[in-house]
Every structure is written in structure tokens, then in C-alpha cells.
Amino acid sequence: MVKKIKNLKEFSLSNDRFEGANLMCPGCSHNIIVREVLNATDDPVIVATATGCLEVCTAVYPKTSWDVSWIHIGFENAAVAAATVSAAYEVMKKKGKLPPATQKMVDEGREPKIVAFAGDGGTYDIGFQSLSGAFERGHNFMYVCLDNEVYANTGGQRSSSTPIGASTTTSPAGSVSYGEKMMKKSMVEIMADHGAPYVAQVSPSKWKDLVKKVQKGFEVYGPVYINAQSACTTEWKHAPEDTIEVSDLGVDSCVWPLYEIINERDEHGIIYSTKLNITYRPKTKIPVEEYLAAQPRFRHLFKPENRHIIDLWQKAVDARWEYLQKREEAGV
Amino acid sequence: MARDLKEIKDINEIKDLGWDELIPGAALFSFTEPVEDVAEVPMEERPYAPTNSHEWQVGDWRVEKPVYNRDLCIDCQFCWVFCPDMSILSRDKKMIGVIYEHCKGCGICVEVCPTNPKSLLMFPEHMDNDEALSMWPKKEEKDK
Amino acid sequence: MAKKYELNEVEVWDGNMAAAHALRQAQVDILAAYPITPSTPIVQNYSKFLADGYVDGEFIMVESEHSAMSGCVAASAAGVRAATATSSQGFALMVEVLYQASGMRLPIVLTVVNRALAAPLNVNGDHSDMYLGRDAGWINLCSYNPQEAYDLTLMAFKIGEDLNVRLPVMVHQDGFICSHTAQNVKPMQDEEAAEFIGEFKPVNSMLDVSNPVTHGVQTEEDWHFEHKARQHHDLMNSVETIKKVFKEFEDRTGRKYDMVYTYKMDDADVAIFALGTTVESAQIAADQMREKGIKAGVVSLRVLRPFPFNEIADVLGNVKAIGVMDRSAPGGTFGAMFNEISAALLARGKSPVVLNYIYGLGGRDTTIEMLKGVYEDLAKSAEAGEAVVPLQQFVGLRGPKLAFY
Numbered sequence: 033m034v035k036k037i038k039n040l041k042e043f044s045l046s047n048d049r050f051e052g053a054n055l056m057c058p059g060c061s062h063n064i065i066v067r068e069v070l071n072a073t074d075d076p077v078i079v080a081t082a083t084g085c086l087e088v089c090t091a092v093y094p095k096t097s098w099d100v101s102w103i104h105i106g107f108e109n110a111a112v113a114a115a116t117v118s119a120a121y122e123v124m125k126k127k128g129k130l131p132p133a134t135q136k137m138v139d140e141g142r143e144p145k146i147v148a149f150a151g152d153g154g155t156y157d158i159g160f161q162s163l164s165g166a167f168e169r170g171h172n173f174m175y176v177c178l179d180n181e182v183y184a185n186t187g188g189q190r191s192s193s194t195p196i197g198a199s200t201t202t203s204p205a206g207s208v209s210y211g212e213k214m215m216k217k218s219m220v221e222i223m224a225d226h227g228a229p230y231v232a233q234v235s236p237s238k239w240k241d242l243v244k245k246v247q248k249g250f251e252v253y254g255p256v257y258i259n260a261q262s263a264c265t266t267e268w269k270h271a272p273e274d275t276i277e278v279s280d281l282g283v284d285s286c287v288w289p290l291y292e293i294i295n296e297r298d299e300h301g302i303i304y305s306t307k308l309n310i311t312y313r314p315k316t317k318i319p320v321e322e323y324l325a326a327q328p329r330f331r332h333l334f335k336p337e338n339r340h341i342i343d344l345w346q347k348a349v350d351a352r353w354e355y356l357q358k359r360e361e362a363g364v
Numbered sequence: 365m366a367r368d369l370k371e372i373k374d375i376n377e378i379k380d381l382g383w384d385e386l387i388p389g390a391a392l393f394s395f396t397e398p399v400e401d402v403a404e405v406p407m408e409e410r411p412y413a414p415t416n417s418h419e420w421q422v423g424d425w426r427v428e429k430p431v432y433n434r435d436l437c438i439d440c441q442f443c444w445v446f447c448p449d450m451s452i453l454s455r456d457k458k459m460i461g462v463i464y465e466h467c468k469g470c471g472i473c474v475e476v477c478p479t480n481p482k483s484l485l486m487f488p489e490h491m492d493n494d495e496a497l498s499m500w501p502k503k504e505e506k507d508k
Numbered sequence: 509m510a511k512k513y514e515l516n517e518v519e520v521w522d523g524n525m526a527a528a529h530a531l532r533q534a535q536v537d538i539l540a541a542y543p544i545t546p547s548t549p550i551v552q553n554y555s556k557f558l559a560d561g562y563v564d565g566e567f568i569m570v571e572s573e574h575s576a577m578s579g580c581v582a583a584s585a586a587g588v589r590a591a592t593a594t595s596s597q598g599f600a601l602m603v604e605v606l607y608q609a610s611g612m613r614l615p616i617v618l619t620v621v622n623r624a625l626a627a628p629l630n631v632n633g634d635h636s637d638m639y640l641g642r643d644a645g646w647i648n649l650c651s652y653n654p655q656e657a658y659d660l661t662l663m664a665f666k667i668g669e670d671l672n673v674r675l676p677v678m679v680h681q682d683g684f685i686c687s688h689t690a691q692n693v694k695p696m697q698d699e700e701a702a703e704f705i706g707e708f709k710p711v712n713s714m715l716d717v718s719n720p721v722t723h724g725v726q727t728e729e730d731w732h733f734e735h736k737a738r739q740h741h742d743l744m745n746s747v748e749t750i751k752k753v754f755k756e757f758e759d760r761t762g763r764k765y766d767m768v769y770t771y772k773m774d775d776a777d778v779a780i781f782a783l784g785t786t787v788e789s790a791q792i793a794a795d796q797m798r799e800k801g802i803k804a805g806v807v808s809l810r811v812l813r814p815f816p817f818n819e820i821a822d823v824l825g826n827v828k829a830i831g832v833m834d835r836s837a838p839g840g841t842f843g844a845m846f847n848e849i850s851a852a853l854l855a856r857g858k859s860p861v862v863l864n865y866i867y868g869l870g871g872r873d874t875t876i877e878m879l880k881g882v883y884e885d886l887a888k889s890a891e892a893g894e895a896v897v898p899l900q901q902f903v904g905l906r907g908p909k910l911a912f913y
Contacts, residue, residue, distance in 0.1 A: 040440065040441040040442070040444075040445055041439065041440075041441055041457040042457070043441070043445060044441040044444045044445070044454045044457055045456075045457065046403075047402070047403055047404065047405060047406050047407065048407070048450045049402055049403060050450065051416060051417045051418040051450060052417065052418060052422070052449050052450040052451055052463060052465070052466025052467075053417040053418065053419075053420040053421055053422045053449075053465065053466050054417050054422075054449075055422070056448065056449075057468075058425065058448070058449075058468035058469055058470035058471075059448060059468075059470035059471070059472055060448050060470075061448070062448075063448035063449060063450075064445075064446055064447075064448050067445075067448075067450065068445070073403075074401075074403040074404070075403075076402075076403075090417070091392065093390055093392065094378050094379075094392060094415050095392070095415055095416070095417040095420060096392040096393075096394060096415060096416060096417060097416075097417040097418075098394060099394045099395075099399075099402050099410070099416070100394075100402065133398065133400055136400070137401070236446070237446075239445050239446075265470075271471075272470035272471060272472070273470060273471030273472055273474065273475045274475065275446075275448075275470070275472055276446050276472055276475060276476055277475065
């Protein structure tokens, strides 16, 4: 059942099912994303979480921060965990053996929503196989990547989501290095190419866009991928209070474009239409430099010998923005 | 058989449990009794289990705390939506206050507050809230 | 509703078909699996049962064994019956999640068709995979033929799901020699099997939205030890349930299972200890040795974990010499069974000669002659009152004799 959320005041009527006194860092975006996702629906939610910050900080015995059923198995299997819970739900529904309280919800048209949360390490890297498999099989669940572009939980090592020039503990900037050498992996397109009915990129700072996309994702049947920008105060090294501002800089510079890809299928499951929609256009596209300057992980790029990386960044972001606009215009 | 964690009301009862008293598989429970529709039940009415982090506190992480000034607030709910720690208490579309047990003092609520002067400001943790309110700054003239 | 599968009183099944029928009769809700030789036919057979309407649950052909076991863990935590099958490298890939399954106390059933571990790559039977998982906190049941693979797979559900146990259970059978060898199997009819196993009893089900539960928590130095102790305690105490289920099964079928399997041990002077299909070969060898006047017997485990420490000491304590056959490369020490059996005997004050034989790696044929050779070593050592051959020998191996100690 789609929850009516016209505006922020209405959204604030939500009763959080994610609890305080968890052990996440002050100012952590992960928490904001989790809240926005869970509050996007009043239907029951069941969560699977990969090993990572969210897992180690919300289920440390003897405390849980979850008011929904939750499971963590390992680092690389959040997708299959959520997918199989979804399959188990469907089997029990078919057999008429759901727990009574759950059956009651289903009868009211409020089917449980099954959501996986994982960081970029658990998504782009070690969990990629499990994620790809679960999407290919078409299970009905939502996978949310909390993308902070680094292995934050283990002390800030680079992942395949770490963008070029970022200094991490395994790609540190030094006298002969500008930090990370590789561009970021294009996870959103990769997941859309699995044929998933709905794939989107979001930022917690644009809460309405995020909630709307999550609601769209809950409405379709099949695997849904949400790539959520998660500014990390610890590893991006900005002040905790600046989380939302840094997120906005990412969005307004088009470093983190907000868009969705919808694959529509006919009754035989054949995709007859793929549409990419840009869901947010900055009024003024700010220079990438401003986004980079707000995060000390890029501080060394402002040295004369590394300035070319900032130029490269701007070129890459412009090219990508151009590409997304072209796809949107072409309706593909 | 293990003691049923769901029946324990006081956190002090579980902190020294021996191996023979644990729930097999280390499962944890959110509530002490079934809650049919969690999304419809506000936190003050939930039967939280002592194993729910809601019953714990992290307020001692703070060096500074956000103080809330009701007189200036326009109930925009920016602080509510961007609070990472479920520490802004809003009811019926009105901002009521800060849940200091869960607030880690990140300061996001202050940053996103749009009023002038702000309706939330950071003050030293040890300062009394009334004293903080008495020191509230005046409206800032925006640079043209 | 799943169709009833018409079964004859006696079917001719190989071990894989036997295991597949047991999984079908258990009406597993989620079977998540990935194919690997020699266990592949289990999931192929199961898929066909599903395609023909004999299964109500779901078969999820995942993209790896790691995901197969992860899927089983999630399904079991969701409160449904979950099972899978694997071998060798697939088993190795599952290992991380085997520990999660037992630590989270989820009664998953895993049918393992034992096969060697690479390198070098090998598809044939030995017990390397079984040994790899022996400390994973699962109940381990061992079969020697398709009938037992069937029986023990049915019993695995009933044992693991018992409310006093709630632990995952592996059922082992030898790759090819059991899994691909058709033999007579007497199955239960579907309704009787269903009645024997009983309905799955969910515990802390994630699907019960009115009772949110957190599975798979973090425990550090202040809690981890207690949880692992609890798990070990419950695994050790599962013996009671295992024996109860064995008895109930015997009452229904007349087929008797015990923690330890023995053959002609009442008056034995020398004994071979082995696992898997070698147990049956050793019986033939023992009979032939008895014709020569050597009182030979055979001992095996029906339950590898929890290890029947006392029973092993009891049945082997009074023989003069024991040959412990380990079908896994020992990796710089004695075979695992040699170590465990020696420990049980020593701790009970028994000191027969115990010899270790490494044999049959990668499916190398285990012949009656080879086993008779072991008995001859044992007879000579028994007579001398001490080992007259090296303590560890590789047998059935080409090249110069390989032995240690």
C-alpha cells in the first residue's frame, strides 16, 4: 500500500522503525538513508544487512536497533539473504502458512517489503556476485547500496566505488601519488542492465526524491536497486554537521546525479522499453571543485602538481551528465 | 532452557547472563510482546525490550548539544528528516524537542534549520538549556 | 498440494536419487543449491520432482554454493524448512556460511556427496570435504550406501529441527561409489515420511512481522564465548535426540542405527576403523580374515559430530590392534580419525596398537586385498604387542613406500 507523503510535515508523522542509541558515527548518512527508506512505507519491512558499518553498529549483542525483523549473515551475501527471505515469504504465502499477524497484513493489502542494505564494499566488490545472481533470478526485493565510496568500517580502504583522487588508507596520497587511480564503477547502469524493473540513484539530502523512488521500487514486482550517496564524516573527513551540505554539493555539481532507469516488460517478461529519467536538475551546476574542496579526502588535489586531477574530474562529470541527458532525451 | 529474553524487563538482568541462560543463536528481540502494526505505534507506546537500543543512551558522546527554541521554530521538519539518530521528537507535524538520550551531537539539525535566527543551536553540553535560551542570538542581517 | 509419488516397496536408487527422494518427502520449503559433481543429480532429480508437481516448495538455483548456504540460512531464519546439497569445492566455498548456520542455530539439512579437494582438481570420492567441515558446529551423520543415505537424510530433518537441538545437520555419502551406484532401497511412503519428520516448527521467524527479531548479531569478547559454549553444549547434548530419532525410525522401519557402527566386534582382536563405503568393503575383508583364523572386526561412526567419544572407547578398548583409515590428505600430521580415536582410547586408559592408514585419495580404488593387508599388519602388531609397521602408512600408492613414525 503506497503511503501518502505529500510534504515533509506529512512525512514527519512516520513512526521510525530504526532506533536511536545505535553506534553509528555522529552525522552518518547511512542512518538518514535507512530512516528515509523505512519511513517511505507503513507496510511491514524485513531487512537483510551486509557486514559493514550499519551491521556492526546496530546489532551489537545484547542490543538491536531494529524494530523490524533483521538478518545479517556475511559481507558478500546480503542480496541472496533478502532474495531468499522473499522467496520463503512467497512459498509460505502460497502454502497458506504465514504467521497470523503477517497474513492479516497481507489480507489488508500490506505485503511485507524486503530490503537489503549494504555498503559499496558489500555491493560493488565482495557482494557483487550474490547481487548479480539475485537480480538475474528476479526475486522481489529492494537492494539499497549505502555508497560512501570506501571500506569505512575497516578503516577507510579503497573499494571499486572509490573515485579517482580520493586518499584512502590503501590508496593514500603521497609525495608521488594523488591517491586512488581508478574511476568509480558505474553500478546503476550495471544493475539496470540486469533487466531490473526499477533502478535509481538517490541522495539522502533530497529526501522527497529518495522517498518517491523507494515507493516506486516497492510498487514494482522484481529486484530493485537503489544507489544511495552516503557522505561519510569519518572517511570523507568533513565535519559531522556538514553531511547534508556535502551531499547537496555532490548533487548540485552533478557528481552524484539523481536519476532512475525503468525497464518495462510485457506479459512474456520481454523488456519493451527502457527509460532513463533525470529526477533532479540543479538550478546552477556548481563546479566539481567545490564538492572536492568540502572533503579533506581530496585536499591534496589542490596542490599544483595534482590540479590536473580536478580538471579530469570536471571533464568526467560533464561527460557523464551529458550522457545521462542524451539517454533521457532519446528515451532509452 | 534459556531464559526468554523477551520476558526480561530490566537490562541489568541480562548483563551477567551465563552461557546456559542465553537464547540459542543469539537472537535479539525488539519488543517484550507482539506489536501487530509497528508503523502505527509511536515510540512512547511501544513495549520496548531491554535489548532494544532505544532503551539505552549515547548522550555521553556529545561535547555540544543542540538546544531547541520553540519560539522561533516554523515546524518545517528539516531537523526531523535529516537527524541520523531519530532524536528529533515530532508529533502531529510539530517539533517538540530533542531526545538527548539518543542525540550524539552531530549538529546536522542546526545546519539544516532554515529560520533566522536558527531555532536549534549548539551549546556546551554542561550548559543549562534555560541559560542557553537566554543567550539566543538576534536575527542576522543577510549579506546582499 | 504436492502430488503423491507412487513408490514401490523396493526401489533401485543410487545414493543421489535416494537423497533427492528424502528431500522431496521432507517437502523442503526452500532448496537453494548450486550444481557440483558428484552431488549434482540430487538437485537435478529434485528439480524434476518440482517440474512434475511432486514438490510445493521452491528450488532456487543460485549462482554459487556460498549463496546456496546463505540462502538456506536466510530461509531458515525466515522460519521455513531449508536444505541443499554439495560436494568438495562447493563445500569449501560454503564453509564460511556453515559456521553462520550453526552459530545462528538453524536446522538446515545439507546432503554432502564426499569428494576430494583440489589441487590437483579431482572429481572423485574421498573425505577431504567431510573433514574440512567437521569443526563447523553441525551434526554430521555418515552413510555407507544409498539406503542409509535415504534414511539418514529423513532423520536429519527430525533431529536438527527438534526444539532441544535446533542445529544444522549434514548427511555424508561417498562420491560415485555411493552416489552413483544403484542399489535396492526400501523407502517410506510419502505420507509416512511426512508423518515421521513432522511439520517444520518455526523459531523466531523473521516472517512474523508482529515479533521483530534480529538474527546474526555481533558478539565481542564479553558475549561470544558464552554463545559458543551454549552452542557446543547443545551439540553435545543432541545425542539424546539423535538416539531417540534412531529408535523411532527403527520402530517404523526395522532398520537400526546407533552412534557407532560395529561389525563382528564381540570377539575381535583386530579392527579396521573406516568411514563411508569402505565400511562395507572392510566387512568382506574381515570375513575373509576370519576364514584364516584372524578375529577381525570393523568399526565406523554413524555420527561423526557429536563425536561418540565413550562409545568409540568402549567398542575399540579391548581389541589388540586398530587400523584407522583416513581418506583425506593429513596435511602434516596424522589423519583426523586416528587422532580422535587415539585420544578417546588414551583418555579411557586403553592402549591398543593404533595404526594410521591414508588411503583412497581422489577416488583411488579401495580393494579387499588392500584392506586384508591392513588386517595382516594389525594381526602381526597384535601378536607382538606393539607396532611392527610404521604408525602412518600410505596404502594403494604408486612409488616407494611412504610412511612416517
